[in-house]
Amino acid sequence: SEACQRSHWNSGHKTTCKDFKLSGKVNSTQSVSVLLGKKSSTAVSLVSANGTSKMLNPSKQILFPYEEFVELFNWKKPGFPPCGLLNCGNSCFANVVLQCLAYTQPLLAYLLEKGHRTECRRNDWCFLCEFQTHVERASQSHHPFSPINILSRLPNIGGNLGYGKQEDAHEFMRFAIDTMQSVCLDEFGGEKAVCPSSQETTLIQHIFGGRLQSQGTLFGGAAIGWLD
Secondary structure, three states, X not given: OHHHHHHHHHOOHHHOOHHHHHHOOOOOOOOHHHXXXXXXXXXXXXXXXXXXXXXXXXXXXXXXXXXXXXXXXXXXXXXXXXXXXXXXXXXXXXXXXHHHHHOOHHHHHHHHXXXXXXXXXXOOOOHHHHHHHHHHHHHHOOOOEOOHHHHOOXXXXXXXXXXOOOOOHHHHHHHHHHHHHHHHHHOOOOHXXXXXXXXXXXXXXXXXXXXXXXXXXXXXXXXXXXXX
């Protein structure tokens, strides 16, 4: 928890932390919340499963500040009542994913508070711009509506997705997230222009990204490993 981190830091960890000393760019009088890349927020402290938080390499370009993501994660404004989506013919696989994305709080807060359209660098159709329009409409509508502007552009989202065909919801979600990640990277010159480590710092990666960590336990001389 944030309280635990703060207590550990104030109890003397700041005088022995190797990462802190090696960084050379952090003033020891700064609060633990700043050192962890967060503003003072009491709502939630986002840390890894083992309770630690890595300091970013100073040379790594941060595309979307983590502290801004935490603010979106802790967004306090009320959302909007559920708004149904009309089935446009075998479109239930896409409708269910669009509903889940529309109620993913950090993404919802970003689109309604800041928005993507003003920063979009694409000259052609953009899924994130269209999804912002979708979320804005859903937040204002009292009746179900058709997401046809997205459904008619399924081939632009990825793979062999096609309008009017039965498709897999998981596959559509994966393509949608990959497309949003690609859109975020376009703001910085595209995937080829951004180093892999910096690609992990987009808003989409903060929300949907993750890593597998290998762990093992020894029982009577037999090692058992699994992925967490």
